[in-house]
Amino acid sequence: MDMNTEKLNKILAVFQGERGGLISILQRVQEEFGYLPEPALSLIADFLHLPQSQVFSVATFYDNFYLTRRGDHLISVCQGTACHVLGARDILETAENCLEIKTGQTTPDYKYSLERVACLGSCALAPVVLVDNEVHSKMTPRKVKQLLTEDIDDRKIQA
Ligand code: FES
Numbered sequence: 001m002d003m004n005t006e007k008l009n010k011i012l013a014v015f016q017g018e019r020g021g022l023i024s025i026l027q028r029v030q031e032e033f034g035y036l037p038e039p040a041l042s043l044i045a046d047f048l049h050l051p052q053s054q055v056f057s058v059a060t061f062y063d064n065f066y067l068t069r070r071g072d073h074l075i076s077v078c079q080g081t082a083c084h085v086l087g088a089r090d091i092l093e094t095a096e097n098c099l100e101i102k103t104g105q106t107t108p109d110y111k112y113s114l115e116r117v118a119c120l121g122s123c124a125l126a127p128v129v130l131v132d133n134e135v136h137s138k139m140t141p142r143k144v145k146q147l148l149t150e151d152i153d154d155r156k157i158q159a
Contacts, residue, residue, distance in 0.1 A: 007032055008040055012047050022048060022058055026065055035066040071106045071113035075099070075148070076130040080119030083127040087140070091127055092116060094141040098148040112148075 011028050015021045022044070029040050036059050045055040059065045077092040096102055099112050106113040122128050125137030129144060136147060 004033075005039075005043070008043060012044070015047075022050070022055065026055075026059055030065060035069050038067070069106065069110060071110050073112050073132055074130075075112055075114045076117045076120075077103075077114070078118070078120045078122075078126070078128045078130070079116045080123065080126075082119070082123035086127045088127045090141050091129065091139050091144050094144045095129070095148060098145055 008029065011032060012025070014028075015025050018024075025044055025048070026036060029044070030036055033040070041055050041059055042052055044050075045052040048055070059067060075095055077088060077095055079088050079092065083091075092103060095114055099107055099114055101107055101112075101114055103114050103116050117130070120128050120130060120135070122135060122137065125135065127139045129136045129139045129147070131147065136143070139147075
């Protein structure tokens with residue numbers, strides 16, 4: 001998805017006249033585009049009369065802001081202690097091999113992004129993998145392989 005300047009201007013128009021709206025604007029722009037395209041950051045800086053460096057440093061400071069396009073589906077592999085002792089490292093490695101990317105990267109078709117996360121608060125279900133907002137419990141490398149090699153868009157959402 002390329003940045004659409006018209007869409008961005010519409011978002012900025014909503015914030016016209018508001019002071020100190022940088023974080024809110026960044027959140028809204030990311031909601032729209034899925035990430036913060038670099039040209040958008042420059043236009044936001046102009047709009048707020050802020051130095052570009054300030055807008056970039058805020059955008060890079062928060063983990064929840066992404067400066068590169070993300071995949072349609074986010075695979076989060078828990079690396080917290082409970083998951084770690086039950087083989088989370090192998091699970092992450094298997095996910096990397098299946099998707100042919102490294103942790104933190106996105107597949108070239110923008111279908112998947114892979115990330116490691118700290119404890120997801122479901123330690124009793126360890127090791128845990130999150131696919132978008134769907135929890136997959138007691139994962140094994142075999143189960144991860146199965147999960148990531150089937151077509152995710154055809155997959156029925158598990159309860
Ligand atoms: S350590 Fe993975 S869910 Fe708690």
